[in-house]
Amino acid sequence: SSTASAAAMAARKVYTTLDDSEWTVSYRFASDPLPRDDDDNNKDANVSSSSSKRRNYSGKVGIKFRSDGYTDTIDTDQVRDIQYAKFWGWDEEISNEDELRYVLFSADVVLPESDNNAGTERFYFQARVEQDERTGGISLADGKVTVKRDIEPPGGFWGVFNGGGILAQFRACGDFVCRPR
Helix, strand or coil, X not given: CHHHHHHHHHHCCCCCCCCCEEEEEEEEEECCCCCCCCCCCCCCCCCCCHHHHCCXXXXXXXXXXXXXXXXXXXXXXXXXXXXXXXXXXXXXXXXXXXXXXXXXXXXXXXXXXXXXXXXXXXXXXXXXXXECCCCCCEEEEEEEEEEEEECCCHHHCECXXXXXXXXXXXXXXXXXXXXXX
16 A cells, blocks of 8 residues: 555656646635625625525646646546636746745636526636755645636715726635646
């Protein structure tokens, strides 16, 4: 048994760059972010019994970060209740806030009719890129899934003009981990 786990560890792919790397993304997210107690203008918090309708999705999807910045879906066998319509490009950047490296990518997800947000919704994925100083191997940590939501203006409108869709924020709705394939 310990020999089998050692063989599995030895067989695991090690990437030193994200270009042309393949990952299994194990995710758990909901189509709606959790309502905030301190946000009176949050439309999600004003939906009656939205927490009772809040639905979580979990599973695994295989993706490839191509060297040209696009992302391919390579395995959806363990995706349940939702469908990944498209993964968009990926980007690696250094955060101005903590000066750490992050990979960012997004996916259009088709949610079932039973969901509050049935239809196609874009979800955003962000994970910290860590590189082993000894081996150069890359790992992805602290994966967060967010969804973009419009911010309602105080009083429901912006003066003479309709400001719908002008202000938005990314709200956390789940987590994920990535393992090299």
